[in-house]
Amino acid sequence: MKKSLVLIAGSVKTKEALHHQLKQLLGDYISIDSYAIDEGFVWPLTADVVLYSSEVVKFEANRKLVIETNHSIVGKRTLHHEYIDLLLRIPSGRRVLVVNDDYDAAVELIQSLYRLGIDHIEFFPFKKEQVFYEDIYIAISPGEAHLAPPYMKEVIDIGVRLFDMTTVLEIVKDCGLDESISVIISDRYIRNIIELQRKLMEAEQLTKRVNEHIQNVVDTVDDGILAIDVNEIITVFNKGMEAILRVPMEQAIGQPISRILPQQEIVEFIRTGIEDNKYFNMNGVDSVVFRFPMLQENKIVVTFKSVSQAFEIEKTAQREFRNQGFVAKYSFEDIIGEHASLIACKQVAKKLALSDHPILIQGETGTGKELFAHAIHKQSNRKNGPFVAVNCSAFTESLLESELFGYEEGTFTGAKKGGKKGLFELADNGTIFLDEIGDISLHVQSHLLRVLQEQEIRRVGGRKIIPINVRVIAATNKNIQKKIEDSSFRSDLFYRLNVLGFHIPSLRLRKQDIPLLIRHFISKSGRWISVEEEVMQTMMEHNWPGNIRELKGVLDYMLAVSDGRSVTTKDVPGDRFHSSEQSRALWHTEYNFAKTVLEMREHLCILETIKRCNDAGKAASREYISLQSMEYDAFLSPQQVRLRLTHLQEEGFVVKGKGRAGTKITSAGVDYLRFLKTQQNTTTTI
Numbered sequence: 001m002k003k004s005l006v007l008i009a010g011s012v013k014t015k016e017a018l019h020h021q022l023k024q025l026l027g028d029y030i031s032i033d034s035y036a037i038d039e040g041f042v043w044p045l046t047a048d049v050v051l052y053s054s055e056v057v058k059f060e061a062n063r064k065l066v067i068e069t070n071h072s073i074v075g076k077r078t079l080h081h082e083y084i085d086l087l088l089r090i091p092s093g094r095r096v097l098v099v100n101d102d103y104d105a106a107v108e109l110i111q112s113l114y115r116l117g118i119d120h121i122e123f124f125p126f127k128k129e130q131v132f133y134e135d136i137y138i139a140i141s142p143g144e145a146h147l148a149p150p151y152m153k154e155v156i157d158i159g160v161r162l163f164d165m166t167t168v169l170e171i172v173k174d175c176g177l178d179e180s181i182s183v184i185i186s187d188r189y190i191r192n193i194i195e196l197q198r199k200l201m202e203a204e205q206l207t208k209r210v211n212e213h214i215q216n217v218v219d220t221v222d223d224g225i226l227a228i229d230v231n232e233i234i235t236v237f238n239k240g241m242e243a244i245l246r247v248p249m250e251q252a253i254g255q256p257i258s259r260i261l262p263q264q265e266i267v268e269f270i271r272t273g274i275e276d277n278k279y280f281n282m283n284g285v286d287s288v289v290f291r292f293p294m295l296q297e298n299k300i301v302v303t304f305k306s307v308s309q310a311f312e313i314e315k316t317a318q319r320e321f322r323n324q325g326f327v328a329k330y331s332f333e334d335i336i337g338e339h340a341s342l343i344a345c346k347q348v349a350k351k352l353a354l355s356d357h358p359i360l361i362q363g364e365t366g367t368g369k370e371l372f373a374h375a376i377h378k379q380s381n382r383k384n385g386p387f388v389a390v391n392c393s394a395f396t397e398s399l400l401e402s403e404l405f406g407y408e409e410g411t412f413t414g415a416k417k418g419g420k421k422g423l424f425e426l427a428d429n430g431t432i433f434l435d436e437i438g439d440i441s442l443h444v445q446s447h448l449l450r451v452l453q454e455q456e457i458r459r460v461g462g463r464k465i466i467p468i469n470v471r472v473i474a475a476t477n478k479n480i481q482k483k484i485e486d487s488s489f490r491s492d493l494f495y496r497l498n499v500l501g502f503h504i505p506s507l508r509l510r511k512q513d514i515p516l517l518i519r520h521f522i523s524k525s526g527r528w529i530s531v532e533e534e535v536m537q538t539m540m541e542h543n544w545p546g547n548i549r550e551l552k553g554v555l556d557y558m559l560a561v562s563d564g565r566s567v568t569t570k571d572v573p574g575d576r577f578h579s580s581e582q583s584r585a586l587w588h589t590e591y592n593f594a595k596t597v598l599e600m601r602e603h604l605c606i607l608e609t610i611k612r613c614n615d616a617g618k619a620a621s622r623e624y625i626s627l628q629s630m631e632y633d634a635f636l637s638p639q640q641v642r643l644r645l646t647h648l649q650e651e652g653f654v655v656k657g658k659g660r661a662g663t664k665i666t667s668a669g670v671d672y673l674r675f676l677k678t679q680q681n682t683t684t685t686i
């Protein structure tokens with residue numbers, strides 16, 4: 001008959017783990033029953049051998065129970081081998097709290113850990129009455145993790161400790177089992193450890209493969225990359241680094257950084273972390289060194305990028321912005337004028353460029369508000385970011401909202417799959433220029449105000465909050481104060497936009513600049529042509545309601561009709577020019593082939609849709625234009641779009657492409673579109 005063994009443990013969890021261990025090792029030779037004091041049993045226990053999980057348990061059990069036996073053993077316990085690797089993974093030198101039922105048990109566990117050779121960590125025993133342990137954020141516990149202080153960042157459960165080999169052999173002896181059985185059982189014990197060793201080796205191989213992969217990845221990057229640990233020892237060193245320092249990786253890894261880096265100032269820069277990046281000359285190469293602390297892992301990653309490469313990257317980004325049309329074209333040198341009012345205006349704008357607040361530019365139509373916006377962006381710290389210009393009056397309310405803030409998939413019929421980024425998202429890290437801001441609806445105004453306040457956007461129909469870093473420059477030729485009075489413009493939005501603001505003087509207040517501007521536009525046209533004094537006089541006498549745009553238009557006309565040598569009075573555009581009407585009317589005559597307001601709206605819709613598609617590198621199909629026309633209150637069937645396109649092509653405003661190429665807008669078409677937009681303003685204001 002098999003000998004009987006009763007195991008008495010404190011908790012059910014410990015009982016189950018120890019029972020499992022005994023069953024696996026001794027189950028073939030002895031019958032095993034296990035109890036936990038927690039379970040509260042009272043009947044008398046009889047067994048050949050009684051095994052207690054600890055001294056405390058023995059004391060408790062004998063106080064509460066009747067136990068009949070010839071042999072009693074208090075088991076010695078050791079770390080569960082399956083959890084050893086969790087401890088080995090804790091970085092060297094860490095301070096770790098050891099949490100157990102009581103202080104003595106914690107101390108005992110620490111002693112056992114040190115005996116097992118786990119000495120790369122500094123262990124501290126947990127005391128129930130102590131709530132804070134300085135500089136300790138990792139706790140380990142053999143099944144008592146719930147006792148760990150709540151502020152611990154990581155609590156590692158190292159499982160219930162199992163009986164050690166001497167306890168198992170003592171059971172064998174007290175149960176009177178054959179000598180040969182002890183050999184089999186110790187083999188079983190060792191097999192568990194070998195199994196663990198095998199798993200560790202597999203894990204080690206996997207880690208090696210992952211490390212090799214990471215090394216290959218960092219080696220494919222041209223930049224130099226290195227990492228150091230808390231003791232400033234180099235742990236990562238890629239090929240780029242080898243090339244920069246001319247030191248092979250094998251020689252660098254494991255060495256203190258100060259021994260490998262020749263320049264002490266770079267070591268200091270890496271050590272102190274006062275700045276994130278700094279310029280250095282490394283072995284004759286101009287480099288920018290970036291420092292990234294990895295707080296979690298107590299490491300610092302440092303990258304070295306050659307300045308010429310950094311320029312290349314910047315150029316690529318610039319090219320990309322240019323392809324998308326998101327680039328500022330003009331700088332302050334392109335703003336012509338020597339009148340004191342304009343010089344003062346430029347000085348103010350240059351100063352404002354350096355801050356990051358919104359700017360509101362006011363001034364009559366054609367005074368150069370957009371020109372100033374370009375120049376401010378180019379002068380600002382955001383000059384390498386995108387510059388996105390939006391003419392707010394060119395869109396209907398709903399279209400403007402989705403253009404500015406984007407939309408999520410399925411928000412409305414015709415919405416693109418996957419949604420669409422708004423212009424604010426596209427302008428991230430750059431500037432958005434909101435032209436004709438005075439024309440936006442109250443609904444869009446409140447959306448814009450939210451964006452300015454929060455510096456984050458939510459796409460139309462979306463829930464996700466997208467943080468953005470965009471500077472807003474707005475412009476208007478409307479009297480905003482009047483709009484605030486009649487409640488069509490929110491005063492809070494005005495104050496937000498007008499944190500910094502300035503007014504551009506109209507041309508009639510600085511007529512001295514007219515000859516200068518005329519010479520500038522002639523030289524830009526690439527022609528050598530003089531302007532008769534009398535013509536110049538006429539120009540000086542005019543009031544220029546359309547300001548510089550009008551002046552430019554008149555000059556373009558005169559250059560076109562002149563004999564090529566000089567502009568004379570006969571080239572001055574007679575009644576059109578002398579009329580006191582706004583320059584918009586002047587354009588109207590030039591583009592008089594659109595007879596009705598409806599026709600103009602149709603042209604606006606068609607040309608604007610084509611331009612947007614062209615700018616985005618997409619084809620503008622008749623069906624798409626037809627779909628868009630609903631937004632413009634000028635619905636056109638695809639068949640009607642075809643007829644209008646033929647008409648616009650005859651005028652030289654578009655070129656119809658074959659098949660998928662779609663229709664393209666010409667530069668004359670862009671001018672006409674600009675005219676139509678100005679017209680639209682007039683119709684809305686009148």
Ligand SMILES: Nc1ncnc2c1ncn2[C@@H]1O[C@H](COP(=O)(O)OP(=O)(O)OP(=O)(O)O)[C@@H](O)[C@H]1O
Nearest residue numbers: 334335336364365366367368369370371477548549
């Ligand atoms: N000071 C200047 N020097 C040279 N060109 C100028 C100047 N001011 C304006 N222009 C030119 O005049 C035209 C109109 O300028 P811009 O579009 O910047 O005016 P705006 O005030 O934004 O007009 P709107 O109110 O109609 O939007 C552009 O072709 C621009 O290049």
